[in-house]
Amino acid sequence: MSPVQLPPALQDVEPVRSIRTPARLEYTFTAGRATSRFLRGIQSHKILGERCGTCGKVILPPRGSCPIDGVPTSEQVELPDRGIVTTFCVVNVKFSGSAMELPYVCATVLPDGGDMGLFGMIQEIPFDQVRMGMRVEAVWVEDDQLTHDLASIKWWRPTGEPDAAYETYREHV
């Protein structure tokens, strides 16, 4: 029980119960050379990774160096816009600014031949049927709306092919 004693002037007015305390950060993201190449590839309907000359892994999205070996990557590798869901989550909470209908599925999709996954959404399948190892393909925006932004891939959808065995992607989970 609250011991609060209000002054007379406040006893008959609606009390304040909560305050808004937004935290906001505005900044400019500079993609750098490698990620700029990747984003221009997306604008051209292509997924471009870069291979590490030391470990041979295909880095995606490329940052210009291998995060494992620390050496510069230079060989461009075009990957298909098909792959597998390595991990996913079902989103049940509405975020401000999101127009997505709940629930929806966010996933990491590993394109065939790549060694790192891309973040994306899974659609055209009920949320409770999405699974690890499911094979998917990208659904792109219309060609005249392609831009250097991963939003050019609207979502990924199941291809109907058999699921990949866990052993084939376990190092990517």
Place this chain on the structure above:
Amino acid sequence: MAEAEILSAPMVVEYPFSRTVGPVQSAFLTGLREGLVLGVRTGDGRVLCPPVEYDPVTSEELGELVELGDTGTVTTWSWEPSPRPNQPLDRPFAWALVRMDGADTGLLHVLDAGSPDRVSTGMQVRVRWADQREGAITDIACFEPA
């Protein structure tokens, strides 16, 4: 690749938090909305402004709110020569700790003094109320020299 070909884009990260304020801050903010500055009295007779729910020395639960005036004394300050976007004033100002008359502790706010030459520790200041008040610390638009 030339620098001009490197992509950049504006980004915004925003967390639209809101929080409940509890009974004592509720009274303080309701007071501001109604144009009153409130403090809270402790068991040993001190008055804390801004008011808190528990005595920071004895941990005693507090609740006796007292009306203060709209004047106070600057106890310490720092000049802000180039305000950033979304700071309380769009011109240079002082951040100041103001001990309201009748209170024993300081309230952190903004002092619109025009120049650091016009600010000194011990100076008297007065609340300038915001035109539109909604129950927030920004209901005090700033302090000004009294």
